[in-house]
Amino acid sequence: MKLLVFGPVADELKERFNALVDGRKIQYVPYVEGKDTYSYFASADLLVFPGRHSVFWEQAAGQGIPMLCKEWAGTKHVDLGGNVRFLKHDSTEEIQGEIKRLLDNPEEYRFMKSVAEREGMKTFSYRNIARQSIEDYE
Numbered sequence: 450m451k452l453l454v455f456g457p458v459a460d461e462l463k464e465r466f467n468a469l470v471d472g473r474k475i476q477y478v479p480y481v482e483g484k485d486t487y488s489y490f491a492s493a494d495l496l497v498f499p500g501r502h503s504v505f506w507e508q509a510a511g512q513g514i515p516m517l518c519k520e521w522a523g524t525k526h527v528d529l530g531g532n533v534r535f536l537k538h539d540s541t542e543e544i545q546g547e548i549k550r551l552l553d554n555p556e557e558y559r560f561m562k563s564v565a566e567r568e569g570m571k572t573f574s575y576r577n578i579a580r581q582s583i584e585d586y587e
Contacts, residue, residue, distance in 0.1 A: 520536060
């Protein structure tokens, strides 16, 4: 398993975080152009979003990638029948526990992946969203 972190790191965590980044198992990319996030997401087997909601959630779902996301009101729409597990506390222990659970139960991960690929690409496809918008307008 490899961990790839991109984006800013809170000042109070930087020293400890940087000490953990080894360039192999833990890699850090401080900044990613918006257009390049798709490539990073596509390289992942599981995406973890422990913070506030962002458009990345829909983009990742649209690429058919299973996710762990922080539970927030109004964000359940990214769960398309099992592609997402919501984090209640977004603690290190909770995230580790969810990842370990998926590693120990590959059938659960395969189910998440199946739902993500089947439903996510269909539901969050820009082509389908545009088509639906035009149909709703007409």
